[in-house]
Amino acid sequence: MDHVDEQLKQRARQEPFQTPSSYRRRVEETCAALEEESPAQPRRGGRRGRWRAWSAAAAVTLLVALPNVSGSAAKAMEQVPVLGSLVRVVTLRNYFYDDGHSSADVSVPQVDGAGQAGDDVNQAIQENIYQLLDEFYADVDQIAQGGGYQGLSVSYDVVTDNEHWFTLRVNAVRTQGSSDEMLRYYHINKDTGKVATLSSLFPEDSDYVAVLSQQVKDWLKGREDAFFYQEFTSIDPEQSFYWGEDGSLVLVFDEGSVLPAASGNPEVTIPAQVVQQLMEGA
Structure with a gap:
């Protein structure tokens, strides 16, 4: 999984998504509100008290995203351990966000073991998902100021895996006033080792x-x-x-x-x- 880890590091360095200002303010306000323990005061709750404080801060921080998973973590999050002698799928990255007005739960899959066809599928999938994330983050501050709500959910599953074909489906649901579901299918012809379209x-x-x-x-x-x-x-x-x-x-x-x-x-x-x-x- 070293190649996955390197891809994640490169993506982290090039991360295009800016944390919305409204979210940054919430993190700062929450951290400032945490009770600070004075050295002169007796400890209340000992380790448990300190753990609660750090847990509160961590809970706020985890609202924005979890983009930088290591190779070992990506392996642990495999949705389908082994799909066959040719192809398998792992979760490359997870994005989580929730500020009370905008929420996102996005899984980015990666196809492994399919050579150039797998690379082509991965590029197409990631371009589509990152475009959805760009659009989502662009509206975060405006949605919060207007008191509205938007949601984005992206998941995936394997539709076909037999002797001749592998098909991965990516399911995206966008919610803003009404709900809009988009299904995208990605096919690899195992006989030719190439990406297939209709x-x-x-x-x-x-x-x-x-x-x-x-x-x-x-x-x-x-x-x-x-x-x-x-x-x-x-x-x-x-x-x-x-x-x-x-x-x-x-x-x-x-x-x-x-x-x-x-x-x-x-x-x-x-x-x-x-x-x-x-x-x-x-």
Whole structure:
């Protein structure tokens, strides 16, 4: 895990997130309020009293973040110890923040043991998560002054890990007035050792966009809440997806894209036979 430890050290030196002024004031006020023990006074509570004081200060400090974990700590926080002979996932960093108006609980995963594909996935994941953190911290002071609330939660889980595929899903939920959930899927083709997207599954001259779009339209026709149907024309060429256990392809859509936002992130299952024909160019 030495390479992880070095990455953490470099990230700590380049940490882009500035501690909001409102949080710094709270830390200073809390520390100033802690009872100072005079050498001339008898000790009250001995070690227990001193422990309570230090615990109070530590509790405030831990509100902002826990970004600089060591390699051994990262190993201890592994969410999935061993995913297979090729890939495993560890928690690279955790961010925690809570000032009463803004709260964040963010886990940044790292894929290990997948060579260049793993490095590419890690870069994409970290860029997306750090952008969310930048946006979150940029609003902290304004939210506190206005008496509002915002929240950010980022977690991850392994969706697929079989002989041919590894898929990691990152779940991000942003709350500010309303809640917005974003799901992002990252795929590694174990047969090729490369990162995969939807377009890479099919031949270059494939009409997969038209075929899969029609499958989505047919699915929408059967739903009572599909009043967005007339507006839906086509899937994104790089639409989010994951593999079903039976070889089907599950397309995943953002909230409010094909159904009302209250429906969450709609999923449309494409039968394995349809997918196989497209992959074969039939």
